[in-house]
Amino acid sequence: MSLSMEGIRPHYPDYSNAPMQRHFSPYADNGGSVVAIAGDDFVVIGADTRLSAGFSIYTRDQNKLFPLSKTTVLGCAGCWCDTLTLTRILTSRMQMYQQEHNKTMSTVACAQMLSTMLYYKRFFPYYISNVLVGLDNEGKGCVYSYDPIGHCEKATYKAGGSAGALLQPLLDNQIGLKNMEIIGDSKLTIEKATNIIKDVFISAAERDIYTGDSVIINIITKEGIKDDKFELRKD
Amino acid sequence: MFDPTSNPPPFWQNGPAPGAFYNFPNTKSGPSDEFQHSQAPITTATSIVAIKYATGVIIAGDLLGSYGSLARYRNCPRVLQVNENIILGAGGDYGDFQYIKNFIEQKIVQEECLDDGFKLKPKSLYCWLTRVMYSCRSKFDPLWNNLVIGGIQDGEPFLGTVDKLGTAFTDKIICTGYGAHIAVPLLREAMEKNPNMSKDEAKALVEKSMEVLFYRDARSFPKYQVAIIDQNEGSVIEGPLVVKQNWSLAHMISGYN
Numbered sequence: 001m002s003l004s005m006e007g008i009r010p011h012y013p014d015y016s017n018a019p020m021q022r023h024f025s026p027y028a029d030n031g032g033s034v035v036a037i038a039g040d041d042f043v044v045i046g047a048d049t050r051l052s053a054g055f056s057i058y059t060r061d062q063n064k065l066f067p068l069s070k071t072t073v074l075g076c077a078g079c080w081c082d083t084l085t086l087t088r089i090l091t092s093r094m095q096m097y098q099q100e101h102n103k104t105m106s107t108v109a110c111a112q113m114l115s116t117m118l119y120y121k122r123f124f125p126y127y128i129s130n131v132l133v134g135l136d137n138e139g140k141g142c143v144y145s146y147d148p149i150g151h152c153e154k155a156t157y158k159a160g161g162s163a164g165a166l167l168q169p170l171l172d173n174q175i176g177l178k179n180m181e182i183i184g185d186s187k188l189t190i191e192k193a194t195n196i197i198k199d200v201f202i203s204a205a206e207r208d209i210y211t212g213d214s215v216i217i218n219i220i221t222k223e224g225i226k227d228d229k230f231e232l233r234k235d
Numbered sequence: 236m237f238d239p240t241s242n243p244p245p246f247w248q249n250g251p252a253p254g255a256f257y258n259f260p261n262t263k264s265g266p267s268d269e270f271q272h273s274q275a276p277i278t279t280a281t282s283i284v285a286i287k288y289a290t291g292v293i294i295a296g297d298l299l300g301s302y303g304s305l306a307r308y309r310n311c312p313r314v315l316q317v318n319e320n321i322i323l324g325a326g327g328d329y330g331d332f333q334y335i336k337n338f339i340e341q342k343i344v345q346e347e348c349l350d351d352g353f354k355l356k357p358k359s360l361y362c363w364l365t366r367v368m369y370s371c372r373s374k375f376d377p378l379w380n381n382l383v384i385g386g387i388q389d390g391e392p393f394l395g396t397v398d399k400l401g402t403a404f405t406d407k408i409i410c411t412g413y414g415a416h417i418a419v420p421l422l423r424e425a426m427e428k429n430p431n432m433s434k435d436e437a438k439a440l441v442e443k444s445m446e447v448l449f450y451r452d453a454r455s456f457p458k459y460q461v462a463i464i465d466q467n468e469g470s471v472i473e474g475p476l477v478v479k480q481n482w483s484l485a486h487m488i489s490g491y492n
Contacts, residue, residue: 023274024274024275024375024377026372026373026375026377026400027400028400028402030402051404053402056415056416058402058404058406059404059405059406061406062404079400080402080403080404081365081368081369081372081400081401081402081403084365084369084401084402084403085369085401124373
């Protein structure tokens with residue numbers, strides 16, 4: 001069997017007479033960042049409100065946090081049309097569970113369901129970076145993060161979305177207290193967690209064009225979900 | 236290693252191909268269930284300009300159907316009244332828009348037949364169109380449009396948009412195509428100065444945007460239509476209106492030879 005390159009010429013689009021083809025991609029990168037921090041009896045999640053594509057901003061006021069139950073919130077960044085579809089199916093699955101079992105799905109069960117739903121679309125994935133937060137069965141705060149095809153990892157803090165790679169090391173330093181010699185044993189409070197989320201988003205808005213406008217923060221405790229909003233730079 | 240540029244030798248001459256039954260001479264072999272999806276828009280319409288004001292929504296779009304750079308059809312209306320409380324505007328492929336318009340009209344007729352006093356609401360149409368666009372993109376057979384849905388629901392103005400992927404969002408200002416680059420900054424600035432615009436102010440603003448777009452967008456046209464839906468006055472489609480052209484500045488523009 002010969003491996004010759006006979007008959008195959010390189011294609012230069014500028015010198016071609018063939019009609020121009022506009023290709024279709026079913027995905028779009030609509031940007032956005034999500035940051036979540038869990039504490040002993042609470043969890044805080046924040047997402048920016050900018051929805052963009054390329055160099056244009058679609059809207060400056062798009063909530064990317066989806067409350068799935070009284071103790072569970074999902075933050076989504078990436079392909080917005082997939083986010084809309086996934087969250088729509090998720091909320092209906094939550095409702096079906098509620099009506100079938102006469103109880104609300106726990107955060108842990110919800111985390112597993114999300115992984116299964118993402119892997120179900122393994123060969124035509126939802127292009128979303130998901131961060132699911134909530135209180136577990138003991139009332140402890142927990143954070144689950146996913147890749148687009150359903151790999152799930154439990155953590156105590158996580159940054160995802162367009163500025164995820166930018167912010168994760170910052171959280172490693174500020175929350176994880178990695179590689180430090182002297183560590184005080186101060187406990188993480190809600191105030192500290194929300195302040196770090198605010199700082200971290202200010203930093204992201206400085207360097208990432210897909211993050212900005214404002215941040216919506218959800219604070220989840222056993223009392224319920226509390227909303228907070230915080231302005232970012234809008235350029 | 237598998238090399239895609241090399242052709243493997245046939246198993247034997249004139250025999251069945253692997254996975255096929257038999258190749259008779261002079262018949263086309265290979266899979267016959269191929270399907271050519273539309274991958275590009277043909278007859279296209281340009282920007283849609285839409286804003287939400289204190290008591291209603293305005294959607295404007297010109298009347299040109301372009302065939303590439305050829306201004307081919309000069310009377311292509313693309314804003315419409317769906318029912319008493321919904322208006323719709325569309326950019327992108329005109330054929331796909333006519334298909335969408337068709338099935339929306341069918342839906343309206345079906346609802347009318349039920350005669351239960353219920354009318355399709357703007358948020359319902361917006362949600363439905365989002366699902367339609369997403370399902371078509373998932374079959375790799377997109378409807379190449381940007382749809383802008385306006386209306387009144389529960390006494391509140393509503394403005395939302397869906398694109399060919401099913402990307403949907405609501406906002407006070409929505410422009411598609413070239414308008415997203417040229418009209419949005421104008422509208423956002425005006426909206427910031429005057430957040431509670433009256434109908435007349437909003438109309439003047441849209442008029443101005445259509446003028447600027449006509450000067451700068453090569454696929455635009457001076458004739459356009461405006462759909463207005465208002466809490467108090469109901470909905471109308473005005474037009475064809477004509478852009479008030481002023482080229483007195485043109486002779487001062489030089490240096491582009």
